[in-house]
Amino acid sequence: MPAGTPARPPLHSAPSPTDGPRRPTIHPGETRMAEPTRRTPPQTRGITLDADGLRLSALLALPQQLPPRAVVVAVHGGGMRAGYFDSRARPGHSLLTLGAELGYAVLAVDRPGYGASAAQLPQGQSLADQSATLRAALTDFARNQERGAGYFVVAHSNGGKLALALAAGHEPGTDLVGLDISGLGTHLAVEPHDLPGPDRPGTWRRHWGPLRLYPPEAFGQCRDVVAPVPALEAQEAARWPQIYQDIAARVRVPVRFTFAEQEQWWHQDEQALRALRAPLAAPHVVIDRQPDAGHNISLGWASRTYHLQALAFLEKCLLARETAAVTAPR
Template sequence: MSVDRTDRKKTLPTHSAGVRPLLLEAAGLTLSGLVAEPEGSPRATVVAVHGGGMRAGYFDGQAHPGLSLLTLGARLGFTVLALDRPGYGRSAAQVPAGLTLGEQAVVLPAALDAFAERYETGRGFLMLAHSYGGKLALTTAARSPGLLLALDVSGLGHRYAGESADLPRIRHHVHWERTWGPLGLYPPGTFRAAQALVAPMPSREGAEVTLWPGMFDELAPRVGVPLRLTFAEHEAWWLHGRAHIADLTARLERAPLVRVERQAGAGHNISLGRAARPYHLRALAFFEECLESAGEADAPEMCVDPAVSAP
């Protein structure tokens, strides 16, 4: 596929103004990441967890000023921490083969503890995760109850579409199309900027891809935090018709709130596309709702966007 000439020529910065790189020592690993803080004390801390083959900069897109979750969250009173998962960024030299989801779910809470020793975190941690990062977020929520106040996940379902789980056999152009969707969903400069974000998926991480449906079925009943799931209009990796959404939400029996929505005008990589800002605003609004209702003993609520309910 050709790339727009503007995309090839434009020089882009490494990260947005107000966004700083940081290193955290956690469970014997050095994790790299990005952080943005509000002017005053934070309401809470949003932890952003990237997907497979990406890095923390996924949440600080440089192709357009409105893409960055980090700058938006900080302006709205949140500290935002985007971490490179184990096997990416600085820790890639320590664990070049990466870690399993279970092992990453040990490192992540340790990283948040280390972060809390150095930064104000407000009322606690809210997690926003994409794709494979959503797998880690759900695994962490199930294994570390009380760590997270709420969870927002995009680009993740519980059943793969067709042969999507068989990554080694998917042709490169098919993989690309499923990951990005139509080119027009992204602002000029996106694919040039993405060169700094893309990283190889570690082998141990890749080996678990096909296991996710069974892993989800095991951990879903233990997720006990409010959860919002977003499927892009052009999501092609996951099944997200009416029956699949009903089955997915039914398995999240302990979550006090499960909300499923569709993001119009978006591909799988929502946070790098033109729909990034509306998606991030909706996610932060969800977090605001969760902060306001924290401590209230309501019955579990299931809420599915009618746009997602199509067969």
């Protein structure tokens, strides 16, 4: 280096203790990038819906930006409550917070005979009456909340029966986008007398499968989620294979069924899956299997995986609607 030339500082020299924190140089005409903001996780709150005089309790999570892309209606199975879809065993396991983070409103409803309506309906309701009650509750919800593209139902086990009955009463092109159902088939893998009822909780191993499929905290949380199965719901359970034939023939929205790897209530062989698919009038039917899961998928380690797949199916339904609207003849 020539004499008198000042020494060049090393490229990665550390600031001296008196330098203070370095700030980026802002040249004329440039703007400083905004600091990333921390998002507040979506909050879940309890609400009550008026279903033509019946009070249905529910949980609601809303996205930060409204209107929502759509409303995800979560419908629990037999012997559970709306909190089934709001597991806090691990971050990201709740369908409510996950859906809200992705821009959806998520409404998890206590079915008739559960939660706030249990005192009014100690015997529960038939499937047809449950469908009418849920439809009335959604009408009440729409009075105060924006719906975006409409309703998409994510349902589990006996809740899947209600989802299908609800869809059977909807006309094509209305506000029902599609259904995503887990833990429900048509060919029972047990005898009818083994199904859960008011005094029969059912075999716990069929509900859960291997315990390794669930976070340990999930079982402690279930104290607030588990509830008796109403009598009318239990009485209809054995007749579901026959009821399904009539309901499925009137379902005209896309449907996805998911069976857990350790599902033990329903047969899943090719004959059983053909019987599940054949009577449906739906334009699109998907049947999937969820690895590493028992019947109660949304309480297990696989919950986030399943919920993301359910919301991906919702996105496919929305895409199909949007492209159909663009290409439809005027």
